[in-house]
Amino acid sequence: MSSLKVYNSLTRQKEIFTSLVPGYVGMYVCGPTVSGESHLGHARPYITFDVVYRYLQYLGYKIRYVRNITDAGHFEEEGREAEDKISKKAVIEKLEPMELVQKYTNLFHWAMEQFNTIAPSIEPTATGHIVEQIVMIEKIIEDGYAYVANGSVYFDVEKYNTDFAKKGMPYGLLSGRVLDDQLDTTRELDNQEEKKNKSDFALWKNAPPEHIMRWKSPWGEGFPGWHIECSAMSTKYLGEEFDIHGGGMDLVFPHHECEIAQSAVCNHKRMARYWLHNNMITINGRKMGKSYNNVIRLSEMFSGSHPILEQPYSPMTIRFFILQSHYRSTLDFGNEALQSAEKGLKRLWEAYEALQKFRVTDTAFNEENLDRELDDKVQKLLAEFDTFMNDDFNTAKVLASMFELVPVINSIKDKHITAGALTSSTFTLLQQKMKTFVEDIFGLKSELQGDYSKLEGVIQVLIELRKQAKAKKDYVTSDAIRKQLLPLGIALKDEKDGNISYSLTS
């Protein structure tokens, strides 16, 4: 079998993945800032890395997946006073900062559950690791790569760049930036006069009196800078050097660049070996984001309550939609695209469920029925699942292969293909492999909720009545039963063999 290759942002090429410790993988993914409700854009990284996580498990790795919750307020510079955005909003909403943070954390967890993502192994919060961050900052100061100014601490980017460039780790390595080119392009920021250079970034910010979120530190009361939490928590839970660091492409600079610098000073290591970045979801070609005023919250997606939405879109539809593209490409949102995804998923899922219901004995395999060509084709398509996933997690191609199997499955079900056209081993492999990839790796699931056992009994009664009506050629009655069930989400289908099957939609 081919080995896993991943695109490493650091080297800008695909590399064969090997873990630092054989059999084990450490993965850190930048989590959400819980100062507001999650939007469609958030779905991309967490679904992408959920699949990465699941696939690595499939490959047999024992993996520790760390994803932080940023619940300590970072400061904003909207041309005004530096302000904790979390505490700012809390005042408006008359909520305690932690109450607000808890609310949005809960909403985030709810959305992630809807998407059927597996919870990370550790989900550390920034506020729960203030001590670790302070310790790290102290170390950076000791080593001479940070300085204190008016109760704030800044990272000395110039000095870092000068010293670490010699070690092959200049500042800007990940994002492809050259520090000297940057000096003029940095925008005017608050408290700029405190910094030695514009490119320096805050490790610790002095809290103004009105600031609600604040902690005691050697430099006075304040709060941590934007980047230090990830360095501190990744070191704590994954070690000084670990395998994978993931996040959205918009975090490459400055966030990840700063993480690398902080960790390099403290640990003298290169932090993460593979940097994986997902691309953005766009809407009308534009990134979804607060600043563009085009945010669709996940709760709005699920309920269809946003003016731009023609209908609600279920979590699985969105998950499938995301899986249909490659994670490093932009993905353009649109009603038409989502509706296509919804229908495609339905077709795939129904074929999948039908497949799982088969017993191998149903196929009645024997030499006469064997269709060698078809058998080879199925085997080839199944083998491609692994090949494509190994090629930087190309879920789009795997889905394409799955859709080539759908007509085969449906043809067996509808008896267009002779039972037993496939060898029983191929058929078993088809069932197993589809189950593994559809459910275990892609994380797709049925969206029917609750207990349908009673309803199923009721439907069987109606089906029986309809059968009797049909036998008497009483089509008025039989059509009425079918027609009235449809708006209730129960679709009856007359099968070839005279049976009536049904499918439920939520």
Place this chain on the structure above:
RNA sequence: GGUCCUGUGACCGAGUGGCUAGGUAGAGCUCUGCAAAAGCUUCCACAGCGGUUCGAAUCCGCUCGGGACCUCCA
């Protein structure tokens, strides 16, 4: 302005220089009391202009268009 990415058929989207991915929609057919579903068949592409090559959607150059980052950001 700097750095980088990108432009594929009605829409979304994959794509290793040679084998017209796939999904949805459209058209036709089969099955069917009708319907739905399913199956089969089918139409519609590689922004433009040059270049390299036996051969380019894929490599190179230019032009035009879109986007990301340089500020919190998934």
